[in-house]
Amino acid sequence: MRWLVTGGRGMFGTDLVALLRERGDDVVAVGSAECDIRSLEAVRATLRGFDVVVNAAAWTAVDDAETHEAEAFAINATGARNVALVAAETGARMVHISTDYVFDGTATAPYRPDHPQNPRSAYGRTKAAGEWAIRATNPDALIVRTAWLYGEHGPNFVKTMQRLAGEHDTLNVVDDQIGQPTWTKDLAPYVVELVTADRPGGYYHGTSEGATSWCGFTREIFRVSGWDPDRVTPCTTSDFPRPAPRPASSVLAHDDDVIGSWEQRIAAYLAAVERV
Structure with a gap:
């Protein structure tokens, strides 16, 4: 099977490409320099002879999108549409990586894949437009929503908390935003399984099981790392105002719990990073 991964050098893309090569698949990873997905011509020139295209390219600077929504739209919506169109033209199966930000975060139960979108931020609006x-x-495309990603190959919340732990005696961390920390190395096989199982086109949720707050997540990082979790104290979103509104609760429901609990997976991640 021949794969193309746009955004293939990002945190998730790097893990996906590594997994595909381990499987013995033929995989090509491209970034914006090789394929600017904002250009339909560029996508048509690149996406030839592939069985599967995974669109992991995205504008992910959530706060910057508030003042650069057009630029974010060009990548997250127009770019996604270009990849979908060319995948349909060439007969390649498309997988698109999306986000919990397409929901408003007010639900009292986990969001089902068919729950109506209602984004509150510019970033969320551009990602929702891309899904639409x-x-x-390309109705046959697989749209995989994920959330709170962390991994070895890029900046992320876990690395930030590890750095801050060495700089401060105590940390105040938001406790009124709830989500599902998810390791990119776990998301990669989930995506591959969707494709190899020939799942029908539509929405899928790829996150760890369970849920926690940013504060709870940080306390677990400290605990597993051998630091005192009581160094982490809760605060509210209003204590750290940001340009883009954050979902208060963006837990995603999924019928196939194949990734494992977020506590188990952060422990596995920290152990793996320590061994490197």
């Missing part, structure tokens, strides 16, 4: 464009252009 893909469904309109």
Whole structure:
């Protein structure tokens, strides 16, 4: 099977490409320099002869999108539509990586894949528009929503907390935003399984099981790392105002719990990073 991964050098893309090569698949990873997905011509020139294309390219600077929504839209919506269109033209199976930010975060139960979108931020609006464009252009595409990603190959919350732990005696961390920390190395096989099992086009949720707050997540990072979790104290979102509104609760529901609990997976991640 021949794969193309746009955004293939990002945190998730790097793990996906490594897994595909371990499987013996033929995989090509491209970044914006090789394929600017904002250009339909560039996508058509690149996406030839592939069985599967995974679109992991995205504008992910959530706060910056508030003042650069057009630029974010060009990548997250127009770019996603371009990949979907060319995948349909060439017969390649498309997988698109999306986000919990397409929901408003007010639900009292986990969001089902078919729950109506209602984004509150510019970033969320551009990602929701990308989902809509893909469904309109290529109904066979697999749209995989994920959340709170961390991994070895890029900046992320876990690395930030580890750095801050060495700089401060105590940390105040937001305790009124609830989500599902998810390791990119766990998301990669989930995506591969969706493709190899020939799952029908539509929405899927790829996150760890369970849920926690940013504060709870940080306390677990400290505990597993052998630091005192009481160094981490809770605070509210209003204590750390940001340009983009954050979902208060963005837990995603999924019928196939294949990734494992977030506590188990952060422990596995920290152990793996320590061994490197």
